Amino acid sequence: MRAGQSLRGSELRRMEGSRFNTGQLLLVISTIILVITVVLPVAMIVYNVFFYNWSFDWSLFASMLTDPDNLAAMWNTVKISFFVTTLGTVVGLFFAWLIGRSDIPLKGLMKSLFVIPYMFPPFIGAMAWGLLLAPRAGYINKMFMALTGGRTPLFNINTLAGIVFVELCYYFPFVFIQVSGALERMDPTLEESARIAGANQLTVIRRITMPLVVPAIAAGAMLILISSLSHFGVPAILGFSNGIFTLPTKIYELIYRASGSFEGIRQGASLSILLVAVVVLALALQRRVLRTGRYDIIRGKSMRPMLIKLRGWKAPLLAVCFVFLIVTVILPLFTIFGVGFLKAYGVPMKLANMTLNNFKYVLFESRMARDAIRNSFFLSITSAVITMLVGTMIAYVIVKIQPRGKGVLEVLGILPYSIPGIVLAVGVILTWSGAFYLNLYNTIWIILIAYIARYMAFSMKSASASLEQVHDSLEEASRTCGASHFESLLDVTLPLIRPGMVAGFFLIFLPAMRELTTSLLLYGPFTRTMGVAIYSINEEGYTVQACALAGVAIIIIVIGELILRFVTRERRGQ
């Protein structure tokens, strides 16, 4: 036995005690952070809607609820979400099945192409479609009118159907990704045994494959539903001009019209409660649907599934895939960059009309654009770093230390999922503009706080996932090798979750770079973000400059996405 090992009782007690306290301490810190960033804004909304000068008063809420304009907005929200969800599910399912179970060529390429819409900021897509299909000025409509010689446009994008179409293009990957994953994990022998039992390929799809991917479909459909319920960008860009409002855009409009007055914010807050109620209802529905059908289908030898031979259908279906990709990805992309290079909006897209001036303008000349790029980088990097670190800490508490009361943390952590960005922004305004002796309004910090609250759930989820991969025995092994709890954390756990943390960073950085909703309510004169800048330049009618800035944003996002892929691929190799 080595000397110095026999510690006295008091030291031991302290050591035992200190470890116990580390857990408790981390729990307390984590809870405080979540309460401040997440719970407080929500509480402030509820308080400000139902209380006035410290006394209960629900007249405001009642009047908001009976206002026909607001009811129309709610009805629009429900209609849009319904159609986006139904159509998005059908589209996602179709492509997932085509790639997962048929012998269609170029699968790898298509798989990566189909998730591109997922990273494309929908409001930039909406801008692009506006440029193409605005009733009079849209390029496609103009071409159509020139061809037919008439005055009726091909399609008016500034309608509910237009909004549904654009949201659909960017939200179907939710179902696509979920179902593709389920099909990949599904034991192929489940389908093979049906074949052996005498069922032909179509029967197998109908009777076996489809029922088994129902949970995945439901999960993806709910993601679409919740996203489109709380979605702001597309209806804002396509709907305002035609007087079409949804709940999120109505909330924005109320606050914007009142130019930040307290009354306007209270009205916005009232609608926010309505919106949250709708979303919570949808989430509750999701829980129910998912509970009824949780199958364990991830089993079996890794055999290649039997692929359905498309034979004569191969070429037409491949064409459908590519047309769809061209419409959802290539066309908007081409439009944004194309218009970004134009001397003025409206002129034909010819080389003679092209110029680099717009890019020069947004990158070097416009103070606002430059500020916006800088602000977005600052906000995205800072919020990603902070959220990633704090999220990892909270996840460590939940997954590894497992103190009593971790359930509270879990609930608080996923709460922001059910709070739409616009609502969170309202709450942040109510909380951080002087209510607690701290007025951050018009500063960049208020946006940072909102981002942190918004992305905490992402970070916790990705950190939990990578921590769960690190089996307890790995840390225990290093304890028995002579490393203290802290040293084990440093030498074993941290290096093992590092790739996960890097991926987590990008999972926050990327959406933060293209964020619009929250920033739009919180920005001040010098704290525009890239999303805000694109939106306001566009609203002010400087279309070509807005497109140039959007092009810059897309390039940044694509680079980020490539880095993320590289990082996660490396992790898979281990």
Place this chain on the structure above:
Amino acid sequence: MDQVVLKNVTKSFVTKAFGKVTAVDDVSLNIREGECFSFLGPSGCGKTTTLRMIAGFEDLSGGEIWLGDRPVSIKAKNFYVPPEKRQLGMVFQAFAVWPHLNVFENVAFPLRIQRMSNAEISDQVKQALKHTSLSGLEEKYPSELSGGQQQRIALARAIVASAKVLLLDEPLSNLDPKLREIMRFEIKDLQKKLGLTIVYVTHDQAEAMALSDRMLVMDMGVVQQVDTPTNIYNNPANRFVFSFLGLSNFVPAALHDGLVWPAGSASSNLECEIPRDWDDDRAVLATRPNEIQLTPEGGYRTRIKNRVFLGDYVEYRMDIGDTEIRVQTHEHRDFKVGDLCGVRLGKVKWYPAEEEISDDERERRKVI
């Protein structure tokens, strides 16, 4: 009559990392009506691929497969009957029981596909459930049942449509050992009761021997031996078959002066008979640990290196020349570590002294 006939069946894959790999190499085989026939071999030997070709899940790269007098795959004519038209029953390793259907509907599925009347379906399902001791569980869902019960569902589903040929792909390897033994008997009984022809794929030699009327040992895509379990165990065709069917000792030896000299031993020789037709001056002598006798006197003299008590028997280790051998004996005569004893090899099989297949080649095959 032969129920399953394979004629020169070949299957090769092209993989990115290794180029062309022949998974099944020119296999010809007749499986008779009513027999239980096993494919035995290590993982990657091609046994599952062969079974999947019989089922119709894999294309052939060459050859023909017949079910009875009906061709189902003929490569030369590009003729292929899809799995659902082959009228087979199949049970998979991972049970492949449909989680969204209850026990009754799982078993009824093949009959529903045939559009049978409800009364008939109910009748036949009941019969199948009785055969597999599942009666009373009709309303349960697979997730509520144990692994053994799930595998019974799969079995019931395979026999319900009265398929004459049953394909089983390692059906017991996901079960615990106790259950595995019970299920083994149930499968055997079912086969006898219903007169089924069973094609059984396994890597477990005990399972194959316990179940089969005849079996095939396969390695590297090539059939090594086809015979009854007893004949294969007692007369393995080559070293691979010998080593795959149980514990084994291989002693390389040189022959001169009509005596057998184990490698590394210049001074003493092994007392054993040289087969009359043996004309090489080198050989590998194969024996099973329980076929070796230890005697206090005589035999090949060596010292006990290791002794382990294993309940039913005692295992010793010792060197013959520079080869370590294991001996298992039930006899009460006891040796201690360090004791000098005599070794007499029993039931020796003689194999040529060529190299074994390299591990790399085995690794290469694991990818398919």
Place this chain on the structure above:
Amino acid sequence: MAEVRLDRITVQYGKKTAIEDFSLHVRDGECLTLLGPSPCGKTTVLRAIAGLTKLCSGEVTIGSRVVASRDRKIFIPPEKRNVGVVFQDYAVWPHMTVEANVLYPLKKRNVPRKEAKEQVNDVLRQVRMADYAARLPFQLSGGQQQRVALARALVASQDVVILDEPLTNLDANLREEMRFEIKRLQNETGITVIYVTHDQDIALVISDRIAVMDKTGSIRQLGAPEELCGNPADSFVYRFLGLSNFIPVEIVDGEMWVRDIAGAGGGADTEPTSFPYPVPAGMHNRQFYAACRPMDIAMSRDGADGGAATCGTCGTCWTHGTCGTHGTHGPGETRESLRGRVARVIYLGNIYEYRVRVGGIEIRVQQDSHEAFKGSTFCEGDVCALSIKDIRYYEDVEEVS
């Protein structure tokens, strides 16, 4: 090297008591196996020794040092206990090379780099992994990772190494090889080894002593493998240590008869079957069980030759159930043999296994096929006589899992 003492320890997880009032003394330099069905708290015992679990009461001593005591408020954390642990899932750190994995404990103990390197090389050579020092764990097979884990544990402690079912995830051949490997290493290093498993084959191979634990976490018997097999304390230990038959018998008129068990699926053979062995002394009930191992039953053709059967006492030949010399039943006395019908024949290569239906029950008989081929093998439906050596009697049969 060190002895390990557990003195009346109790461990609870939340409200669930994993082990209660558990005492065990592991001698210096021995290999002791905790053998029991899962879950029986054996892993908890191991974690209590390593310091990965806290005690609710009791005391753990390693060598001369008390490492955990509830009453004295002592808890030495795992990193200061000097106990090497090999986990069931190996827990080899995937981001470190084999060498770095094994070097880590030495680094934590501030062993000078050169000395540490030498020690690592030594131990890697011992576990036959020297050629793989620069590899990362994902480049290794399960068995190789196992060896790395073993090497790391050996470096972590020269006193005590604990192994938690480290072989369950390996395939049969590798498992067999590794158990001898572990035994060899223990012999070479003289380290105290505590091994936890539910597999009696492994326990018999590697242990100096075995502690058989039941589901409640208490020790049923502690002793050397031969002792346990030769003299099992109760039916639980008997069943756990190998294949067994438990034949229900009852005493009627001073003779033993095979008892019919309702629902055993007998049917055809319902006539009373005599169990022709002397009534054991000291049984409290009229009904009890006769236990025997499948390997200890000899089969012969009824009335034909019977040459293969031997008397349990003197090893000489039985004829028609009569011992040639004296048997356990006195010289000259003639007894009926236990008669049955072969219900099933299972050929397992080295072993012939029969299921023989006797009365309403089925008895499992195994014969070395080497022996079986010398005599004659039986077919399904054959009538046969069984003679059993080494019968033990138990009042009841306990489920082991």
